[in-house]
Amino acid sequence: MRQPAIPRKTLHNELVTLLRKMIMDGELVPGSRIPESRLCDLFGVSRTPLREALKVLSVEGLVCLLPNKGARVVHVTRKEMEEIVPVLGILASLAGELACANFKADELARIREMHTQLVEHYRSGNQQSYSEINRVIHDSIFEAAGNKALSDIYNMLQMRLRSIFFVTPKVPPQWADAVADHEAMMTALEDRDGARFAGIARRHLRHKADMVRIALDTLETRADAKDGHVGASAS
Amino acid sequence: MRQPAIPRKTLHNELVTLLRKMIMDGELVPGSRIPESRLCDLFGVSRTPLREALKVLSVEGLVCLLPNKGARVVHVTRKEMEEIVPVLGILASLAGELACANFKADELARIREMHTQLVEHYRSGNQQSYSEINRVIHDSIFEAAGNKALSDIYNMLQMRLRSIFFVTPKVPPQWADAVADHEAMMTALEDRDGARFAGIARRHLRHKADMVRIALDTLETRADAKDGHVGASAS
DNA sequence: AGGTGCTTTGCTGTCAGACACAAAGACTTT
DNA sequence: AAAGTCTTTGTGTCTGACAGCAAAGCACCT
Structure with missing residues (x-):
């Protein structure tokens, strides 16, 4: 198995990584404008690599590029969320099916072990x-599925929702449901029952959508008055 | 329904469109290097917007960018094809499900009409x-599904395979199967039977994969000797 | 003769400065 | 106060420049 090409560093790639992280961590507020000049200062970089990085993020859907108006951090609307979640669901279900067909015994053992930890964290409310x-488990399943195109797309879509999932609190009843889903998916995996896994995965994502929906509702009604005014001010 | 934002023109966007088309039409040979300088000459453009366009295409997976080694047109390997096809299948099946749930009567009528034409073209061997x-029908179904994220991804993946599908001839027996699949999907659509549609769609894509696989086999064995030597020479 | 190391050459990655033009804000006029 | 004009800010593109990597060619050593 040859090493998958040492990741060579270029400035724009580095910038993509940094900006992606900043966006997903909420350091860059969704909807806020990000003038090139400020980022150039911030990173001590010229416009060339920075603009290239922004182009990449724009294709990934993390940034929105309007001609002559510059870049904004994407503000995922409720509608977009409603669109993306089912896609994530179907992709996860495919991943599960493939994983059931392909995984090796030790992979399963590792996943089961992580699942045990997951349950513990749930019990202690962490x-x-x-x-x-949870994220690592997902990654492992996708890895076991052995389909790079699949996981790439899944990750891309998940990144877009990251900022929303971020602000979605885990309330007890739904959280318990989620854990139950996970348990069911685990046993389906152990039975190598791809179809069953797929069904649960999709339902699981539907539940997740419900939770996010509720979270968004409260956010939206709360931000109803001061509409549109998002953005960080410079020093 | 508001017009989906008049597509403002910028040079790099224009370049993305042009290059994408050139790649998908096979004008740029898969695997061949494309030096910036040549493209700059070709389009009469400076490096700045061109490089940005290449970055975009690289994220879309049509171009492969190696640091300090420049851009190549992506050469989709057999393995990648095997990965992408099931993803396309599952996405199409989701599109079908959503379309079944959402389409309006007139949309269905239009699709049915196009399907009739499809069958005619099959009969006349065109x-x-x-x-x-076939492509238009797919697009219509995705439109009826009303999920932009879904169709965007589907299109992106399909573009990657375009160059391969391009060289895959339609041999009679499989072609007949394909048409039968289409007919079955149509009736499933008319019955609004999403699950049935999904099943057929995935099987359909599996068949398509079989065809491509055969086509690739013949290509690969044929190109076995003169391995690796792909690329257009300059004037 | 074959492999090893150096030089050359070409292309990429990044920078800096420049300018036209679009957009947003400030100001003036009626 | 509304509408039009001016100013300012920032983006989109170009040009020219240069360091650094890569591939190819060449000399050298054993």
């Missing part, structure tokens, strides 16, 4: 750790 | 027209 390991 | 209308 949202942070829960989300983290 | 591959060109067949492929074209």
